[in-house]
Amino acid sequence: MVQDTAVQQGxxxxxxxxxxxxxxxxxxxxxAGLEQTGNPSSVHAAGRRARxxxxxxxxxxxxxxxxxxxxxxxxxGGTEADTLALHGFGRAEGRAILIGTTEHDAxxxxxxxxxxxxxxxxxxxxxxxxxxxxxxxxPGTGDRPGPLVCIMAANNETGVYAPLRDVASLCxxxxxxxxVDAVQAAGRMQERDEFSLALKDGSLAGASLALSAHKMGxxxxxxxxxxxxxxxxxxxxxxxxxxxxxxGGTPALASHMGMAAALEESRKQxxxxxxxxxxxxxxxxxxxxxxxxxxxxxxxxNTISAVLPGVAAQMQLMALDIxxxxxxxxxxxxxxxxxRSHVLEAMGQGEAAxxxxxxxxxxxxxAGAVRAxxxxxxxxxxxxxxxxxxxxxxxxxxxxxx
Amino acid sequence: MRIxxxxxxxxxxxxxxxxxxxxxxxxxxxxxxxxxxxxxxxPGACCAGRxxxxxxxxxxxxxxxxxxxxxxxxxxxxxxxxxxxxxxxxETPVPCVACNQGVKFTDLLxxxxxxxxxxxxxxxxxxxxxxxEGVEMHRPVDRDRDQxxxxxxxxxxxxxxLRFPLGEMPDKAHVRALAEELGLDVATKRDSQDICFxxxxxxxxxxxxxxxxxxxPGDIVAEDGTVLGRHEGIARYTVGQSRxxxxxxxxxxxxxxxxxxxxxxxxIIVGPRRKxxxxxxxxxxxxxxxxxxxxxxxxxxxxxxxxxAREGLRQALVRPxxxxxxxxxxxxPALPAPGQACVMYEGDRVLGGGFILA
Numbered sequence: 038m039v040q041d042t043a044v045q046q047g048x049x050x051x052x053x054x055x056x057x058x059x060x061x062x063x064x065x066x067x068x069a070g071l072e073q074t075g076n077p078s079s080v081h082a083a084g085r086r087a088r089x090x091x092x093x094x095x096x097x098x099x100x101x102x103x104x105x106x107x108x109x110x111x112x113x114g115g116t117e118a119d120t121l122a123l124h125g126f127g128r129a130e131g132r133a134i135l136i137g138t139t140e141h142d143a144x145x146x147x148x149x150x151x152x153x154x155x156x157x158x159x160x161x162x163x164x165x166x167x168x169x170x171x172x173x174x175x176p177g178t179g180d181r182p183g184p185l186v187c188i189m190a191a192n193n194e195t196g197v198y199a200p201l202r203d204v205a206s207l208c209x210x211x212x213x214x215x216x217v218d219a220v221q222a223a224g225r226m227q228e229r230d231e232f233s234l235a236l237k238d239g240s241l242a243g244a245s246l247a248l249s250a251h252k253m254g255x256x257x258x259x260x261x262x263x264x265x266x267x268x269x270x271x272x273x274x275x276x277x278x279x280x281x282x283x284x285g286g287t288p289a290l291a292s293h294m295g296m297a298a299a300l301e302e303s304r305k306q307x308x309x310x311x312x313x314x315x316x317x318x319x320x321x322x323x324x325x326x327x328x329x330x331x332x333x334x335x336x337x338x339n340t341i342s343a344v345l346p347g348v349a350a351q352m353q354l355m356a357l358d359i360x361x362x363x364x365x366x367x368x369x370x371x372x373x374x375x376x377r378s379h380v381l382e383a384m385g386q387g388e389a390a391x392x393x394x395x396x397x398x399x400x401x402x403x404a405g406a407v408r409a410x411x412x413x414x415x416x417x418x419x420x421x422x423x424x425x426x427x428x429x430x431x432x433x434x435x436x437x438x439x
Numbered sequence: 440m441r442i443x444x445x446x447x448x449x450x451x452x453x454x455x456x457x458x459x460x461x462x463x464x465x466x467x468x469x470x471x472x473x474x475x476x477x478x479x480x481x482p483g484a485c486c487a488g489r490x491x492x493x494x495x496x497x498x499x500x501x502x503x504x505x506x507x508x509x510x511x512x513x514x515x516x517x518x519x520x521x522x523x524x525x526x527x528x529x530e531t532p533v534p535c536v537a538c539n540q541g542v543k544f545t546d547l548l549x550x551x552x553x554x555x556x557x558x559x560x561x562x563x564x565x566x567x568x569x570x571x572e573g574v575e576m577h578r579p580v581d582r583d584r585d586q587x588x589x590x591x592x593x594x595x596x597x598x599x600x601l602r603f604p605l606g607e608m609p610d611k612a613h614v615r616a617l618a619e620e621l622g623l624d625v626a627t628k629r630d631s632q633d634i635c636f637x638x639x640x641x642x643x644x645x646x647x648x649x650x651x652x653x654x655x656p657g658d659i660v661a662e663d664g665t666v667l668g669r670h671e672g673i674a675r676y677t678v679g680q681s682r683x684x685x686x687x688x689x690x691x692x693x694x695x696x697x698x699x700x701x702x703x704x705x706x707i708i709v710g711p712r713r714k715x716x717x718x719x720x721x722x723x724x725x726x727x728x729x730x731x732x733x734x735x736x737x738x739x740x741x742x743x744x745x746x747x748a749r750e751g752l753r754q755a756l757v758r759p760x761x762x763x764x765x766x767x768x769x770x771x772p773a774l775p776a777p778g779q780a781c782v783m784y785e786g787d788r789v790l791g792g793g794f795i796l797a
Binding site: 351352354355356358359374375376420421424426 | 467472504506507508509550552553554555
């Protein structure tokens with residue numbers, strides 16, 4: 038996993054939260070899946086064979102989160118899983134929708150009418166505010182069911198974990214349905230992270246989970262929505278009634294097999310090695326003048342959101358890309374234009390929202406390459422300082438203490 | 440050397456990038472996103488959404504990094520808003536000059552420096568020559584494609600850093616052939632021409648939408664105040680124009696031209712063309728925001744001046760004034776439009792220029 042081989046061919050890839058490199062186990066089962074001619078819905082032998090493979094993948098996905106196989110609805114990815122949850126549990130059931138302010142666009146753009154749950158300066162959901170919002174929505178008047186609350190387990194930009202156990206408990210108290218966007222957290226689970234703890238103690242037993250294959254080291258274009266129990270759900274795509282009527286369309290067999298294999302492999306990884314490498318790099322970046330967003334709270338083991346005060350994110354991305362390092366900023370539109378980070382804006386970081394880059398170590402990060410990146414980053418910061426770009430900042434958020 | 444190429448997605452800048460890459464330079468491509476492309480794209484003007492993708496494809500095919508720079512808000516303020524303001528003052532602005540001056544040669548150029556580039560190249564048709572006293576700007580070899588008038592506001596410091604490889608090209612066919620040879624699939628694209636951000640309808644419609652206070656019809660009057668006709672909005676007129684005046688010339692018995700635009704009364708003032716163009720009182724023009732590409736001589740410089748984008752030279756004496764202004768004494772009377780540029784030439788060399796004051 039974490040290796041200490043210095044020389045690497047081509048650019049160094051440090052943008053795992055955008056997409057993880059394909060895991061060998063995923064690749065192997067996908068090749069087998071691609072060989073299958075049958076449609077899982079067909080009655081003949083070829084169809085039955087494909088069906089078995091699909092159901093094995095479903096079993097793997099569901100049991101990894103302690104659920105029955107039929108709770109797993111395969112989708113085209115995280116965005117579809119999120120949208121299906123909003124549609125099936127939200128609009129179709131007439132629930133009001135509450136979402137975190139720092140949610141991914143998969144949620145934000147699919148629920149423009151939603152009420153926003155604020156976060157604090159570290160990006161952690163404000164549970165007091167959530168409680169007030171839930172109290173205002175508590176059912177009792179009329180037949181309207183409790184609201185749908187959508188919270189991401191870990192933020193894609195900062196890696197900050199949501200206090201899922203507290204959130205789940207509040208939702209239970211107020212009769213709200215909880216949907217967790219677990220896209221970033223699901224393939225990077227450690228024993229003690231908040232998502233794992235919330236799964237283990239049953240806090241999320243009543244929640245739906247959105248998953249994405251390529252954030253776990255599987256292929257792009259596959260995902261799943263895990264329901265709390267095997268139940269009907271109003272589909273976005275009725276189609277031929279596949280996925281027990283909850284998602285029409287022939288499932289992408291090979292991709293779903295790849296997702297299941299990637300998830301299994303991710304569970305075997307010792308993430309503490311990656312975390313140590315991340316912490317080391319973070320130290321170097323702070324020395325060079327970076328401020329780390331969400332520094333004081335629990336985060337994904339692989340993620341760094343670093344503000345270089347006074348230097349536009351776009352400029353940093355270009356400078357690092359030219360040196361052969363792939364990192365990213367808050368969000369990029371399809372044209373490649375870099376926009377301000379709505380996540381850091383929601384955290385009250387003001388100007389810094391346009392000056393942060395995200396470094397996210399892939400599951401197979403090489404120590405030598407990560408250390409080389411640290412040096413290049415420091416040199417870049419030095420050069421920008423020399424050109425008078427770097428500002429001493431009064432930002433909160435922390436980092437200099439390390 | 441490491442060189443940033445400003446790429447529009449069109450043929451010209453793609454050829455520049457490919458040429459520099461072939462010469463062995465470390466090329467970095469950058470395309471400015473200047474406005475929202477959600478409206479209907481206008482393929483004939485530069486920088487439509489499609490063009491960003493074209494630029495990316497060219498960069499990927501040839502093998503150099505390419506970035507899209509968000510310059511939307513800066514472009515809106517420094518180009519589109521001031522374009523509308525200028526019309527609302529009764530002037531006729533040149534938005535391309537403002538864009539070159541600000542977004543391209545200030546913002547993008549600074550970005551190039553920040554990235555450690557030693558130069559920035561564009562697809563403009565103008566020549567940069569090393570003279571005995573530093574860099575000089577000259578008209579391009581291909582006179583049909585001359586863009587020097589639009590680039591007069593380039594400072595000497597900027598010019599030092601810039602490169603214009605197409606200034607040396609003999610003609611457009613040569614550039615297209617080069618594009619084909621370099622394997623660029625943009626080789627058959629149309630040339631860009633119009634005001635790029637007017638994507639829908641006319642520039643006047645856009646200005647009237649942005650500055651509704653100047654929208655609406657008004658009187659066309661003679662210099663003595665006699666009403667001669669009606670017009671449909673002052674943004675549709677430029678000082679010096681003879682068109683769009685309806686049948687006024689048949690009424691007055693001779694060809695008329697616009698001599699002034701009075702914004703508060705929304706009046707277009709006209710005079711007989713024959714009289715106006717020979718009026719000895721119309722030989723002095725004052726300029727603001729001068730950019731000198733030579734050391735401005737206190738006693739003034741005799742040179743040719745060009746008062747519009749497509750027009751010949753007029754002989755004049757240009758003298759610098761306080762406050763970055765200048766006074767132009769034309770040998771023959773003329774009727775330049777406020778807001779347009781007055782660019783000074785000596786032979787092929789650009790000596791500088793400024794914006795015409797009312």
